[in-house]
Amino acid sequence: MRFGYWLPVFGGWLRNVPDEGMDATWEYVRRLAQRSEQIGFDVTLIAELNLNDIKGPDAPSLDAWSTAAALAAVTERLELMVAVRPTFHPPALLAKQAANIDRISGGRLTLNVVSSWWAGEAKQYGVEFDQHDDRYARTAEWLAVVSGMWSTPRFTHTGKYYRVEDAILEPKPVATPRPTIYAGGESEAAKELIARDCDAYLMHGDPPERVAAKVADMRARRARTGHPPLTFGVAGYVVCADTEAAARAEVTRITDVRQSAAGYANYQDWLANTQLEQRVSLEDYSVSNRGLKAGLVGTPEQIAERLGEFEEAGVDLLLLQFSPQYEEMERFAAEVIPLVEEVTAGRRAPARQDT
Numbered sequence: 001m002r003f004g005y006w007l008p009v010f011g012g013w014l015r016n017v018p019d020e021g022m023d024a025t026w027e028y029v030r031r032l033a034q035r036s037e038q039i040g041f042d043v044t045l046i047a048e049l050n051l052n053d054i055k056g057p058d059a060p061s062l063d064a065w066s067t068a069a070a071l072a073a074v075t076e077r078l079e080l081m082v083a084v085r086p087t088f089h090p091p092a093l094l095a096k097q098a099a100n101i102d103r104i105s106g107g108r109l110t111l112n113v114v115s116s117w118w119a120g121e122a123k124q125y126g127v128e129f130d131q132h133d134d135r136y137a138r139t140a141e142w143l144a145v146v147s148g149m150w151s152t153p154r155f156t157h158t159g160k161y162y163r164v165e166d167a168i169l170e171p172k173p174v175a176t177p178r179p180t181i182y183a184g185g186e187s188e189a190a191k192e193l194i195a196r197d198c199d200a201y202l203m204h205g206d207p208p209e210r211v212a213a214k215v216a217d218m219r220a221r222r223a224r225t226g227h228p229p230l231t232f233g234v235a236g237y238v239v240c241a242d243t244e245a246a247a248r249a250e251v252t253r254i255t256d257v258r259q260s261a262a263g264y265a266n267y268q269d270w271l272a273n274t275q276l277e278q279r280v281s282l283e284d285y286s287v288s289n290r291g292l293k294a295g296l297v298g299t300p301e302q303i304a305e306r307l308g309e310f311e312e313a314g315v316d317l318l319l320l321q322f323s324p325q326y327e328e329m330e331r332f333a334a335e336v337i338p339l340v341e342e343v344t345a346g347r348r349a350p351a352r353q354d355t
Contacts, residue, residue, distance in 0.1 A: 012054055015054055304340045
């Protein structure tokens with residue numbers, strides 16, 4: 001199992017806590033990324049929104065792609081999983097940009113392809129906003145162009161959304177046949193697209209038993225395509241404390257829901273433009289990406305045991321959130337990761353046969 005985290009490009013993950021002590025600045029995320037690869041983290045997911053979904057549209061947020069390019073030059077082994085929304089990036093140009101950042105990083109760039117949901121943001125930035133299933137049709141064509149640009153000497157494509165004529169892209173990315181393509185989604189259109197055209201499936205926070213069912217479903221869909229198996233990642237928000245009671249008290253604090261919170265209007269827009277397998281309460285939404293539903297709350301021992309359950313469910317990658325991020329990632333690396341290694345090793349060990 002690999003450990004990843006969401007880069008705090010929005011200055012935090014809590015919609016009802018205005019100041020989490022982690023400003024949306026280059027200085028903060030550079031320090032965090034450099035430290036994270038020293039203490040055992042493998043991946044950072046760099047989200048892409050031009051407006052701040054967590055703290056409210058007026059709050060600062062960092063651009064994903066220029067941040068990724070800068071981090072590529074100041075880190076050594078951290079995988080840089082950059083979110084990309086096809087409606088905001090012509091595919092041939094994005095393929096060129098991504099290949100260049102991948103070369104800067106020495107082959108550490110991967111993509112998290114996201115179909116846009118925020119209609120208000122698209123309107124502000126003058127970008128076309130497709131309806132739900134149309135977004136996935138566009139994404140499928142977009143992926144075909146990006147992959148083609150990365151893998152062939154000259155690439156031509158004529159489709160509904162994009163046209164490319166005898167295009168050259170050099171140098172290619174380091175990874176062959178392409179950098180890893182991650183994607184998530186719970187609609188039928190999303191799951192079919194990911195099973196057919198992507199390499200890894202990312203899930204919002206959910207309990208291990210629910211995640212196991214999703215993994216089984218996506219494995220079956222993938223098997224029908226004849227492609228190599230998918231890998232699986234899940235989001236989770238970590239609340240680690242010395243006692244279970246202290247951890248529960250922290251959950252109560254951060255889910256003190258106020259509909260006047262700066263990010264509440266975004267919640268309405270998100271619900272209107274996504275298709276989810278389950279209802280999301282305001283308490284769930286107070287922490288982004290349904291992170292609390294993963295149940296990573298309690299003592300280090302309790303969290304390690306829970307993570308072992310996720311590995312048994314088929315999860316290869318954890319994409320974690322913390323607050324305040326730097327300090328709590330240090331704690332997780334020191335107190336939880338060593339226990340996870342013990343728990344997962346014990347679960348894999350064959351039962352002793354009595355003679």
